[in-house]
Amino acid sequence: MKFLSDNAARVHPRVWDAMKAADEPDSPYDGDGLSKALDARFSALFGRDCAALWVATGTAANCLALSAMVEPHGAVICHREAHIEMDEGGAPGFYLHGAKLLLADGESAKITPEAIARVIDPIRDGVHQVHPHAVSITQASEYGCVYRPEELAALSAFVKGKGLGLHMDGARFGNAVAFLGGSAADAALGVDALSFGMVKNGAMSAEAIVFFDPAMADKVRFRRKRAGHLQSKGRYLAAQILAMLEQDLWLDNARAANAAASEIAAAARSRLLHPVEANEIFLASTAAERAALRTQGFEFYDWGDDAARLVTAWDAREEHVAALARAIAGL
Amino acid sequence: MKFLSDNAARVHPRVWDAMKAADEPDSPYDGDGLSKALDARFSALFGRDCAALWVATGTAANCLALSAMVEPHGAVICHREAHIEMDEGGAPGFYLHGAKLLLADGESAKITPEAIARVIDPIRDGVHQVHPHAVSITQASEYGCVYRPEELAALSAFVKGKGLGLHMDGARFGNAVAFLGGSAADAALGVDALSFGMVKNGAMSAEAIVFFDPAMADKVRFRRKRAGHLQSKGRYLAAQILAMLEQDLWLDNARAANAAASEIAAAARSRLLHPVEANEIFLASTAAERAALRTQGFEFYDWGDDAARLVTAWDAREEHVAALARAIAGL
Amino acid sequence: MKFLSDNAARVHPRVWDAMKAADEPDSPYDGDGLSKALDARFSALFGRDCAALWVATGTAANCLALSAMVEPHGAVICHREAHIEMDEGGAPGFYLHGAKLLLADGESAKITPEAIARVIDPIRDGVHQVHPHAVSITQASEYGCVYRPEELAALSAFVKGKGLGLHMDGARFGNAVAFLGGSAADAALGVDALSFGMVKNGAMSAEAIVFFDPAMADKVRFRRKRAGHLQSKGRYLAAQILAMLEQDLWLDNARAANAAASEIAAAARSRLLHPVEANEIFLASTAAERAALRTQGFEFYDWGDDAARLVTAWDAREEHVAALARAIAGL
Amino acid sequence: MKFLSDNAARVHPRVWDAMKAADEPDSPYDGDGLSKALDARFSALFGRDCAALWVATGTAANCLALSAMVEPHGAVICHREAHIEMDEGGAPGFYLHGAKLLLADGESAKITPEAIARVIDPIRDGVHQVHPHAVSITQASEYGCVYRPEELAALSAFVKGKGLGLHMDGARFGNAVAFLGGSAADAALGVDALSFGMVKNGAMSAEAIVFFDPAMADKVRFRRKRAGHLQSKGRYLAAQILAMLEQDLWLDNARAANAAASEIAAAARSRLLHPVEANEIFLASTAAERAALRTQGFEFYDWGDDAARLVTAWDAREEHVAALARAIAGL
Structure with a gap:
């Protein structure tokens, strides 16, 4: 994912x-x-x-x-x-x-x-x-x-x-x-x-x-x-x-990506390093937490030692997004 | 064409x-x-x-x-x-x-x-x-x-x-x-x-x-x-x-383009300004001759005042090529 | 010189x-x-x-x-x-x-x-x-x-x-x-x-x-x-x-250089490749002629195989200029 | 000065x-x-x-x-x-x-x-x-x-x-x-x-x-x-x-400039923002102090709001240097 x-x-x-x-x-x-x-x-x-x-x-x-x-x-x-x-x-x-x-x-x-x-x-x-x-x-x-x-x-x-x-x-x-x-x-x-x-x-x-x-x-x-x-x-x-x-395909696609990011952000409220206004989430997290997410099949970049960057695209699959939101909430 | x-x-x-x-x-x-x-x-x-x-x-x-x-x-x-x-x-x-x-x-x-x-x-x-x-x-x-x-x-x-x-x-x-x-x-x-x-x-x-x-x-x-x-x-x-x-798609395509050029060149032997070895034909021609070709539906560039440049592509249509060869022969 | x-x-x-x-x-x-x-x-x-x-x-x-x-x-x-x-x-x-x-x-x-x-x-x-x-x-x-x-x-x-x-x-x-x-x-x-x-x-x-x-x-x-x-x-x-x-030092100096060039040019009339309007002389000459000039102590550049380039400066010495004019006339 | x-x-x-x-x-x-x-x-x-x-x-x-x-x-x-x-x-x-x-x-x-x-x-x-x-x-x-x-x-x-x-x-x-x-x-x-x-x-x-x-x-x-x-x-x-x-003219000149800077630095010990090892002195000073120095005839650059930069050259005049040292000591 x-x-x-x-x-x-x-x-x-x-x-x-x-x-x-x-x-x-x-x-x-x-x-x-x-x-x-x-x-x-x-x-x-x-x-x-x-x-x-x-x-x-x-x-x-x-x-x-x-x-x-x-x-x-x-x-x-x-x-x-x-x-x-x-x-x-x-x-x-x-x-x-x-x-x-x-x-x-x-x-x-x-x-x-x-x-x-x-x-x-x-x-x-x-x-x-x-x-x-x-x-x-x-x-x-x-x-x-x-x-x-x-x-x-x-x-x-x-x-x-x-x-x-x-x-x-x-x-x-x-x-x-x-x-x-x-x-x-x-x-x-x-x-x-x-x-x-x-x-x-x-x-x-x-x-x-x-x-x-x-x-x-x-x-x-x-x-x-x-x-x-x-x-x-x-x-x-x-x-x-x-x-x-x-x-307005461009706008529809962007809305889809933003919506996916919002869904994830809602599950990560206390961890957000920046307001989630577009399709990127910067998530405060320990190395162990990021490892846990990766074990569950999520791919993303580390952002320094204490955070992850997660980006949603226009074609983000709803089940992947929901799974990620749950996984973050469960950290 | x-x-x-x-x-x-x-x-x-x-x-x-x-x-x-x-x-x-x-x-x-x-x-x-x-x-x-x-x-x-x-x-x-x-x-x-x-x-x-x-x-x-x-x-x-x-x-x-x-x-x-x-x-x-x-x-x-x-x-x-x-x-x-x-x-x-x-x-x-x-x-x-x-x-x-x-x-x-x-x-x-x-x-x-x-x-x-x-x-x-x-x-x-x-x-x-x-x-x-x-x-x-x-x-x-x-x-x-x-x-x-x-x-x-x-x-x-x-x-x-x-x-x-x-x-x-x-x-x-x-x-x-x-x-x-x-x-x-x-x-x-x-x-x-x-x-x-x-x-x-x-x-x-x-x-x-x-x-x-x-x-x-x-x-x-x-x-x-x-x-x-x-x-x-x-x-x-x-x-x-x-x-x-x-x-070897690249080679097949190139051969097709070359073959089209050769067919045209064969009809234009006395007018060729350069040997036709690839897919370009430089055709000695008067402005009137070029106008005649264009009237018949052929598109190409002038090359100075006394010549035309004709280029064949991999997808040249056989009937277009044959028509051009005939048209040049008939000038 | x-x-x-x-x-x-x-x-x-x-x-x-x-x-x-x-x-x-x-x-x-x-x-x-x-x-x-x-x-x-x-x-x-x-x-x-x-x-x-x-x-x-x-x-x-x-x-x-x-x-x-x-x-x-x-x-x-x-x-x-x-x-x-x-x-x-x-x-x-x-x-x-x-x-x-x-x-x-x-x-x-x-x-x-x-x-x-x-x-x-x-x-x-x-x-x-x-x-x-x-x-x-x-x-x-x-x-x-x-x-x-x-x-x-x-x-x-x-x-x-x-x-x-x-x-x-x-x-x-x-x-x-x-x-x-x-x-x-x-x-x-x-x-x-x-x-x-x-x-x-x-x-x-x-x-x-x-x-x-x-x-x-x-x-x-x-x-x-x-x-x-x-x-x-x-x-x-x-x-x-x-x-x-x-x-007008710049003008006086330039006039001195031009005058020297003119004096040389006057002695080289038939050999001039370009009109001498400033302080450069392009002199049609054989390699042997140029060697002869160099033997007499004149330094200059060859200009291709059949000419010499001679340049006069603001501080050209009158005796050098006169000597060069004589030497060219004597070729 | x-x-x-x-x-x-x-x-x-x-x-x-x-x-x-x-x-x-x-x-x-x-x-x-x-x-x-x-x-x-x-x-x-x-x-x-x-x-x-x-x-x-x-x-x-x-x-x-x-x-x-x-x-x-x-x-x-x-x-x-x-x-x-x-x-x-x-x-x-x-x-x-x-x-x-x-x-x-x-x-x-x-x-x-x-x-x-x-x-x-x-x-x-x-x-x-x-x-x-x-x-x-x-x-x-x-x-x-x-x-x-x-x-x-x-x-x-x-x-x-x-x-x-x-x-x-x-x-x-x-x-x-x-x-x-x-x-x-x-x-x-x-x-x-x-x-x-x-x-x-x-x-x-x-x-x-x-x-x-x-x-x-x-x-x-x-x-x-x-x-x-x-x-x-x-x-x-x-x-x-x-x-x-x-x-070694270069070295003698540099020594002269350095010596002048050292003399000034010795009078400004407590104000030095950087060790004076060459010929520049960065002097902590108020705007009023700098104005006072300028009134006495010294020219130099401000270095931000709270400092002056003073540079000595190879040709610094001993009386100017001594005067500056005294002036700084007297601030």
């Missing part, structure tokens, strides 16, 4: 169907009809003009989005535990040509205007220190916590006031939207570019970069090709994304 | 089947069983120890392979019309951190030891000019022509004698092997790293980088992640590659 | 004096009074607002200037024999983060709008090929030839019309101005940034980058520091530049 | 003399006799084979040295307050093509094997996190503290055991050697490459990169040119370095 990650879950049947339906040859790269439909589809979802590009991975999505905002001599402010800092193999350094990541602190891997100010304020004027060009936040955060619209409004106002760009890593954006009640626009309020995650949520190999400033997309089109991320059979990626958006 | 390119062709049914069969969750990234099977599978094919990595595009394959051989202050020698120079949006400059491409000439986009020498010899000793670290050749070439094993032996000996690495862009490697009679090892003789193309030949989104020096693969694993090319559901890419290798 | 290059000539006594006069400690980096005086001094010289930065080398000057105009996914158009292409050890690839150089042809290493068009026109729309962001020209050219103001006006209009930046490598800018009659503004007409060479013309280790668009300078200040080119005792570099500008 | 920094001090008269003596033209770049003499001169000083390159700045020295040890996908471990992290405008990101700096803690800006282990140990195996390729330490440290030979031996053994390179930023290497008693070899024990600072210690614009592994120097020669740091009149830089080494 796998609670290791949502990043290796199955591909949703409707995504399979959409890929198959795209098999008929069309123009290569992003010249096909499906790829061309993305802008309008995301514009409808967000209620404003968007330009959207597909790429194969969240790392590429994050770094390409940031490359539209950050010059090589600049920096990105992000949380100390952000994926771009901790888990992307130095990709920001590559895509941003040596720009730095400046690390902010914050509860549950969320950052606030105050946390950003604590990074910016000590930077001396002039050229001896690197200055930020953008801020990157993660929705939901590395600890599965969700920025509320009013938090985003305050963050965005602060970030714009400093003349910086604002990027959102939405590897689990669907889970955040599901938690907030369903408005994609609210969950990305004030953001310039969003990495809209699909792979953890039912797709196979397609993420969307959504730009709310079309000029950024025009630059990133060149950067995507230059990074070897412009696939020639791009229609299969576009098909995945469109299938995810069709009839 | 599309003869535009092989890069947007269908996905082969056996590749679809293999992807579906991979749907059950396994370890993410390249920790799954399918990804782990690649080294042995390619080692068997080439009759020597190989390490193989999947990536989504030929551009990524080429540039990552070269990144194992070329330092940022170095250069790659390639043909003036090589894909890495002409069609990859500057990706080599990105992946090689500013290393240069030094351009060689040669018939039908093939290069020889003499052509390489004409690039190297004028380079002055010392640090004022950039020195090559590797040579990249394309099999089959940009004009669909194939390096014979003895040509590769001579090239490789020359390149090694200069202390350089040797990379092969095999976007149409299958077509070259099919032409040569079926030995993958012969078609990649003396090469350090091969971009083994699958997408043009029946796969959806998976190319293989095959390293004949495992130390190169160890470095490129880091570079692949850093470039955002390590997909979390890597098992679907590995599945495509394994399906292509299973029972 | 050295006619190898002007790049190792003596430091002019007035430059020495200025450096000594700067010995009293002042603010480090470019916070000292001398560094701060550069903008006004160059603005006066060019008759318009300029921002000027010192750096130690022409390579740094060229590449930093270009870094204000060219994004990593772009390119620079320059002459096939430009210093940035042939002699800077790949520095443009480093400073521009992998951007390409696109090579134009032209008589005497000068380029024209037509030559630029021949580079641009075949570039396909879209992201598969690299597009230029700037043009770089050399004044005086690699063959010692000078762009006339009307040529610059035409070039600049064309380049601006394409939306590109225009950079001038002025390693021998003084020699060009001297040839044209003394107006710095005329010799840099229509240019966005100028590498104003001082080292070949009497300074020790200071070149100026002159920006006619101050926003470019603001960005390059960061890039200069990031490249390790912001010296802490910057006052000694500023002192050199100010001394060169004082009472 | 300036105690702001040693980085804007005068040029020593013997350095001036050496530069003047180098005025006669010689081969350009580093082909002159003086530049060629550096290897032997440093080999004699360190009692082992060295290869030494001049550059104009400490930032270039540090980053070029590191570029011989660190690949773009790697990282450098350094102290959280190291100059390369805090004061070089992102130059490591540029020179190392996006490699990261990983920050270690430690008293007085020195690091220990344990501190390095605390950085390395949490890094997960595999490609998702960046792995270090080198460690950089600063001698004397940012707080003017000196690594003892036995500390260096332990550090070096640890670093080598991890398969990493070891770089020493010796911007104030002379001050460290002076403190330790005069052996350059002891002060750089176990190091692969040393940035040997000259500019803060009496030179104008020349630092030395000393490689104890000649293969590193061979690579860095290309990188230096590529970074625009190969000056054409290199003989003036070599002359500065040779003058500094002649009759």
Whole structure:
């Protein structure tokens, strides 16, 4: 019973169907009809003009989005535990040509205007220190916590006031939207570019970069090709994304994953290290307790010495979820 | 009737089947069983120890392979019309951190030891000019022509004698092997790293980088992640590659494409600008002749003012091929 | 008797004096009074607002200037024999983060709008090929030839019309101005940034980058520091530049070098491969003739098999120049 | 009375003399006799084979040295307050093509094997996190503290055991050697490459990169040119370095600066935030106290709200030093 990650879950049947339906040859790269439909589809979802590009991975999505905002001599402010800092193999350094990541602190891997100010304020004027060009936040955060619209409004106002760009890593954006009640626009309020995650949520190999400033997309089109991320059979990626958006499959899948996490969290109330708002549970536990869970057939990652990380995916099986909830309650 | 390119062709049914069969969750990234099977599978094919990595595009394959051989202050020698120079949006400059491409000439986009020498010899000793670290050749070439094993032996000996690495862009490697009679090892003789193309030949989104020096693969694993090319559901890419290798599907597909090209070429003998050895036909033709072909429903690219480029794919329909042959004969 | 290059000539006594006069400690980096005086001094010289930065080398000057105009996914158009292409050890690839150089042809290493068009026109729309962001020209050219103001006006209009930046490598800018009659503004007409060479013309280790668009300078200040080119005792570099500008020392020195070249050229009329407009002479000559000159004590470089390159510096000694002229006449 | 920094001090008269003596033209770049003499001169000083390159700045020295040890996908471990992290405008990101700096803690800006282990140990195996390729330490440290030979031996053994390179930023290497008693070899024990600072210690614009592994120097020669740091009149830089080494001028100058700092420190015993081992004094002080010192004519930097940083240079005037000591004692 796998609670290791949502990043290796199955591909949703409707995504399979959409890929198959795209098999008929069309123009290569992003010249096909499906790829061309993305802008309008995301514009409808967000209620404003968007330009959207597909790429194969969240790392590429994050770094390409940031490359539209950050010059090589600049920096990105992000949380100390952000994926771009901790888990992307130095990709920001590559895509941003040596720009730095400046690390902010914050509860549950969320950052606030105050946390950003604590990074910016000590930077001396002039050229001896690197200055930020953008801020990157993660929705939901590395600890599965969700920025509320009013938090985003305050963050965005602060970030714009400093003349910086604002990027959102939405590897689990669907889970955040599901938690907030369903408005994609609210969950990305004030953001310039969003990495809209699909792979953890039912797709196979397609993420969307959504730009709310079309000029950024025009630059990133060149950067995507230059990074070897412009696939020639791009229609299969576009098909995945469109299938995810069709009839809110992305939202249904995210709700299913969130519900599974909630069920587990309800059984683990006193052990939760972070509020369970999306599909991740950080569970205070001894090594012996974790061994006991594993003996019962549950797979998950240790999180340091005193905790476990459990992730539910869109395809979590109800009997596995219930079994895990019981097992945790019985510890 | 599309003869535009092989890069947007269908996905082969056996590749679809293999992807579906991979749907059950396994370890993410390249920790799954399918990804782990690649080294042995390619080692068997080439009759020597190989390490193989999947990536989504030929551009990524080429540039990552070269990144194992070329330092940022170095250069790659390639043909003036090589894909890495002409069609990859500057990706080599990105992946090689500013290393240069030094351009060689040669018939039908093939290069020889003499052509390489004409690039190297004028380079002055010392640090004022950039020195090559590797040579990249394309099999089959940009004009669909194939390096014979003895040509590769001579090239490789020359390149090694200069202390350089040797990379092969095999976007149409299958077509070259099919032409040569079926030995993958012969078609990649003396090469350090091969971009083994699958997408043009029946796969959806998976190319293989095959390293004949495992130390190169160890470095490129880091570079692949850093470039955002390590997909979390890597098992679907590995599945495509394994399906292509299973029972020589790659070779059958390439033979089908080559046969279609040969049939067309036979009808166009006096108009061929290059020998038709793989699946591309460069057809001397006037604008009026090309318009006539298009009127009959054939799609293809102009190649300058006086020629057309026609490409056959693995799924070329016999009646389309025959019709095109007739139409060309009738010009 | 050295006619190898002007790049190792003596430091002019007035430059020495200025450096000594700067010995009293002042603010480090470019916070000292001398560094701060550069903008006004160059603005006066060019008759318009300029921002000027010192750096130690022409390579740094060229590449930093270009870094204000060219994004990593772009390119620079320059002459096939430009210093940035042939002699800077790949520095443009480093400073521009992998951007390409696109090579134009032209008589005497000068380029024209037509030559630029021949580079641009075949570039396909879209992201598969690299597009230029700037043009770089050399004044005086690699063959010692000078762009006339009307040529610059035409070039600049064309380049601006394409939306590109225009950079001038002025390693021998003084020699060009001297040839044209003394107006710095005329010799840099229509240019966005100028590498104003001082080292070949009497300074020790200071070149100026002159920006006619101050926003470019603001960005390059960061890039200069990031490249390790912001010296802490910057006052000694500023002192050199100010001394060169004082009472037109730069122009007097350039005139002296040009006059020496003219005297030699007059003796070599029938052998000149390029017009002698600055301080370089390209002399058609056999190996035996060059050996004869060397036997008489003259040092210079071969230029291929059939020519010699002779360069005169600001401190060329009259008796050496006269002797060389006689020797050439006597061949 | 300036105690702001040693980085804007005068040029020593013997350095001036050496530069003047180098005025006669010689081969350009580093082909002159003086530049060629550096290897032997440093080999004699360190009692082992060295290869030494001049550059104009400490930032270039540090980053070029590191570029011989660190690949773009790697990282450098350094102290959280190291100059390369805090004061070089992102130059490591540029020179190392996006490699990261990983920050270690430690008293007085020195690091220990344990501190390095605390950085390395949490890094997960595999490609998702960046792995270090080198460690950089600063001698004397940012707080003017000196690594003892036995500390260096332990550090070096640890670093080598991890398969990493070891770089020493010796911007104030002379001050460290002076403190330790005069052996350059002891002060750089176990190091692969040393940035040997000259500019803060009496030179104008020349630092030395000393490689104890000649293969590193061979690579860095290309990188230096590529970074625009190969000056054409290199003989003036070599002359500065040779003058500094002649009759141990570097050591005498460092001793003078250290003695001045010691005199001040003796008057400030109870206020010292760090041991005064080189030429920097970090003085606990209130804003009012600092204002009082400034009223008396002393110039220096605040160090946060509760301290001052005072730096003595080789040319500190005895009466100024004595006056400062008295003033501090009288606070």
